[in-house]
Amino acid sequence: ELGPTLERMVQTLRDQLPASGSGGRGWIPPGTHPDSRPPDEADVVVVGGGVVGWSVAYWLKVLEGRRRRHGMRVLVVERDPMYSRASTVLSAGGIRQQFSLRENIQMSRFSASFLRNINEYLGVPNEPPIDIQFRPGGYLFLASPQNAAALEATVQLQRDEGAQVTLLSPTQLKEKFPWMNTEDVAVASYGLEDEGWFDPWTLLNALRRKATSLGVQSCSGEVRAPCSHDPLSMPQVHMPDSLEYQPVACAIVVNAAGAWAGKLLEAEGLPRGLCQPPLPIQPRKRYVFTWHCPNGPGLSCPFLIDTSGAYFRPDGAAGNYLGGMSPTEEEEPDPSDLSVDHNYFQEQIWPRLAQRVPAFESLRVRGSWAGYYDYNTFDQNGVLGPHPRLENLFLAAGFSGHGLQHAPAAGRAVAELVVKGRYETLDLQRLGWGRLVDGEPLEEHGVV
Numbered sequence: 001e002l003g004p005t006l007e008r009m010v011q012t013l014r015d016q017l018p019a020s021g022s023g024g025r026g027w028i029p030p031g032t033h034p035d036s037r038p039p040d041e042a043d044v045v046v047v048g049g050g051v052v053g054w055s056v057a058y059w060l061k062v063l064e065g066r067r068r069r070h071g072m073r074v075l076v077v078e079r080d081p082m083y084s085r086a087s088t089v090l091s092a093g094g095i096r097q098q099f100s101l102r103e104n105i106q107m108s109r110f111s112a113s114f115l116r117n118i119n120e121y122l123g124v125p126n127e128p129p130i131d132i133q134f135r136p137g138g139y140l141f142l143a144s145p146q147n148a149a150a151l152e153a154t155v156q157l158q159r160d161e162g163a164q165v166t167l168l169s170p171t172q173l174k175e176k177f178p179w180m181n182t183e184d185v186a187v188a189s190y191g192l193e194d195e196g197w198f199d200p201w202t203l204l205n206a207l208r209r210k211a212t213s214l215g216v217q218s219c220s221g222e223v224r225a226p227c228s229h230d231p232l233s234m235p236q237v238h239m240p241d242s243l244e245y246q247p248v249a250c251a252i253v254v255n256a257a258g259a260w261a262g263k264l265l266e267a268e269g270l271p272r273g274l275c276q277p278p279l280p281i282q283p284r285k286r287y288v289f290t291w292h293c294p295n296g297p298g299l300s301c302p303f304l305i306d307t308s309g310a311y312f313r314p315d316g317a318a319g320n321y322l323g324g325m326s327p328t329e330e331e332e333p334d335p336s337d338l339s340v341d342h343n344y345f346q347e348q349i350w351p352r353l354a355q356r357v358p359a360f361e362s363l364r365v366r367g368s369w370a371g372y373y374d375y376n377t378f379d380q381n382g383v384l385g386p387h388p389r390l391e392n393l394f395l396a397a398g399f400s401g402h403g404l405q406h407a408p409a410a411g412r413a414v415a416e417l418v419v420k421g422r423y424e425t426l427d428l429q430r431l432g433w434g435r436l437v438d439g440e441p442l443e444e445h446g447v448v
Contacts, residue, residue, distance in 0.1 A: 038219040038237045038246050042075040044418065045235055046254045047223045047264060049078025051088040051200065052396050052403055053256035054207040055411025058122075061214035063412075063419040071215055072419075075248065077237055079222040085338060087258050088204050088404055090371025092288055092313070092322060093197045094303055095405040096139040097163035098189060100154045100445040101381065104402070105161040106426050107409035112194035114408040115203075122210040130206045136196040137313060140177075140302040141189045141446075142356075147307070148186040150445065155189045164192040179297045181356055184307065197303060197313060200404050207407075221246075223257075224267050252418055254394045259283035259335075259372040261397035277436045279383070281398040283335040284375035287324050289345045293363040294319040310352040311448055320366070325349050326401075326448065338370040373401045379441030382406065384413055385432035394418060395433070400447055 044060060046053045057074050064072045083089050095115065097108045114121060118130050143151040151167075158165045168190055170182040176190075212218070221237040224245070235253055238245040255261050262281040296319055303313040312323030325348060327333065333341060345365065354361040376383065376398035387393040396414045399406055413428050423429065435442060 037239070038075060038077065038221065038248050039073070039217060040246075041073065041249045042217070043073045043250060044075070044252045044254060045223070045248055045250045046074065046076045046256055047235070048256035048258055048261075048397075049076045049081075049208070049218060050083075050086050050256065050258050050403075051204045051207060051407040052258065052399075052410055053078070053254070054204065054211055055407040056254050056256055056396055056414050057216045057411075058207050058211040058214070059412045059415035060418060061211060061216060063415050074211075074216045075250075076211070076216060076218040077221050077223050078218065079220070079240070081220040081240075083204075085372065087372045087374060089201045090288070090338075090369060091200050091401075091404050092311075092324070093200045093404065094139070094195075094313070095198065096195045096303070096446075097158055097161075097191055098139050098141055098154070098165060098195070098446055099402075100150075100157065101442055102157065102161060103426070103428050103431055103442075104381070104406070104444060104446070105158055105163060107406040107428075109162060109194065110409040110412070110426060111405055111407070115198065116194075118203075118206065122206040124209055124213050127209070130202065132198040132202045132206070134196055134198040135314070136193070138191040138193075138195045138302045139305065140191075141305045142173075142185045142307045143187050143189075144184060144307045145186040151187055151189055154445065158189075164194070166190050166192055177297065177300065177302075179357055179359060181358060190302065195303070203404070203407075223264065252392045252394065254396060254414060254418070256396045258374040258397055258403065261374060261395065276389075279395070279398075280378040280436070281374055281376050281383070284373040285333045285335045285338065285370050286326060286373055286401070287333075287340055287344060287368060287370050288322055289324060289349065289368045290315055290320065290322045290366045291360075291363040292319055292366050293321060293360055295359045295362070296321060297357060297359070304356070305448055306352060306356050308352040308355075309448075310349055310356075312353060321363075323349070323353065325352070335372065338372075340368045340370050342368065374398055374403060375400050378436060379443065380447045381442050381444050382410060382431055383433065383436070384410060384428050385417060388433050388437060402447075 046057050053076055057076050060074050080086055097105055099105050122130055155165050155167055168188040170185050173188050174182050220240050223235045224238055234247045234249055236245045236247050255264055257264050262279040265279050301314045305311045310325040312321050315322040374397050380400040382399040383395050394414055396410050412425055416424050
């Protein structure tokens with residue numbers, strides 16, 4: 001039995017499958033060019049057709065304007081056209097302003113405005129309006145006495161950046177959310193606007209549909225070792241379930257391969273010296289569980305981040321919820337597949353949920369799934385911008401769980417670098433490769 005979020009995802013996939021009896025003949029994944037082979041040439045090849053990759057492609061076409069007589073040729077390459085292992089559609093779908101790094105707050109504010117006006121950006125003539133099913137529930141971060149001062153300082157930074165966030169004492173917290181046990185909470189921060197959750201699949205499809213309408217091409221395949229490097233001018237697109245590959249001559253490559261972004265730069269054919277420092281991005285498996293609890297918090301429930309690291313939010317109505325918790329470094333599960341360890345919920349997550357919300361002692365698990373974080377082991381922040389040695393390679397990956405909500409801003413930022421040679425909307429220089437070279441991590445305390 002599936003929760004509403006997973007049910008919507010399954011229904012969307014069913015709607016896109018060929019009719020029964022057709023045998024799948026002639027069916028093409030949405031946004032994919034009828035010719036399964038990529039073109040011989042493109043101006044920009046975007047590696048990765050998740051929400052970040054399609055955001056980059058969309059903004060490239062928007063920003064080019066009338067600069068080019070015949071238009072920029074942009075190709076998006078996605079190795080998993082059904083998105084069965086894609087981080088985008090397997091996420092919890094949240095957006096928040098409550099980060100501790102200034103750049104992350106700024107990207108969240110940009111993305112919130114983008115989502116609020118999504119039909120102005122991504123609407124396509126003669127197509128139905130976009131409804132991302134945004135639920136403005138707000139995020140609620142709980143802090144123990146040891147972490148109270150840090151949370152208060154972070155809220156001040158968020159307010160300085162224009163975010164509407166309030167601090168709640170344990171008494172105020174209990175008055176607003178009487179279903180909560182507040183005994184070990186010293187202070188809480190609560191987002192008053194531009195926070196909540198939405199349907200990731202709808203955002204991905206909207207970006208893809210709009211970018212395609214602007215002339216972006218796409219194909220299924222896996223980009224591997226280049227035929228030429230320095231600059232990276234001839235990436236190879238390997239066809240699905242085949243030994244065949246197609247070199248694509250291009251001027252610029254954007255690595256938006258998410259959890260596999262690091263693997264792309266480990267490909268055979270690239271000199272090791274050109275790929276230093278190594279890109280510290282790897283797949284980390286995260287579980288999401290859904291449950292039913294008729295006596296739970298109800299419609300007043302926010303997206304709650306517990307002092308223990310566990311999180312949950314409503315999943316539709318009628319007493320349904322979803323949540324999870326990132327494991328410790330020592331407990332990281334094997335990322336080679338997306339199997340779910342149900343004991344992790346029973347032994348690690350459920351006790352924490354029941355301690356915070358006594359009503360959850362009687363919850364009933366409904367379903368579960370696993371997805372990937374594109375985890376930046378260096379500092380858990382995205383890496384944006386040009387490679388220090390491969391001058392025409394740009395990166396947009398490593399967001400460590402907040403790539404979905406930052407995709408509109410990150411895509412715009414990378415497109416500005418490609419088209420205009422500089423950041424214009426947001427100054428995200430500190431998120432570049434330089435900090436990897438210098439060994440100076442940027443601390444983000446709001447990774448969930």
